[in-house]
Amino acid sequence: GENVEQHPSTLSVQEGDSAVIKCTYSDSASNYFPWYKQELGKRPQLIIDIRSNVGEKKDQRIAVTLNKTAKHFSLHITETQPEDSAVYFCASFEQAGTALIFGKGTTLSVSS
């Protein structure tokens, strides 16, 4: 089955700095890679996703890059703000028709 590894487990940055979280996956057939943000006491919410036919996708201060050869994808947050503080989860489908497996999460703390 699919195995998703995420690191770092915790990340502390100063407001305005960039943050990068990286995930690796095991199944070369994987073709969809979402990132979820979970604030304390709330449900996970999708912030950005990427499909295997592109190498990068941006949405304002958030970007995701995908390296299919190395089987890893990364979340980049620029100009971090205190409200970016949350737990971030990456995920990968093994292939269409199977379950979405999540990484163990990264706790991001942005201090002002």
Next chain:
Amino acid sequence: GAGVSQSPSNKVTEKGKDVELRCDPISGHTALYWYRQSLGQGLEFLIYFQGNSAPDKSGLPSDRFSAERTGGSVSTLTIQRTQQEDSAVYLCASSADSGNSPLHFGNGTRLTVT
């Protein structure tokens, strides 16, 4: 339209009792997932339903856990003979199809086994 709805939002039960957790997915979503999240931990996959196909039960931790989805819509997760280690938030999510669509999560059911 309405999002994924879960009930109850909180459930306290005594060790050894059975519990049922309910999930109403977004209308028209064919895929439905259950995850478990222990305090401060990640999202542990439990079970996945896709249309009329046999569910993927590979994540269920023991035979005390079971789930069904009736009419391709509402799902119920049942935990029999609850144990203290079952205490967690149980999250349900649905998506428009499988393999390439975002999951939409409910607010979860917080289960406490005393």
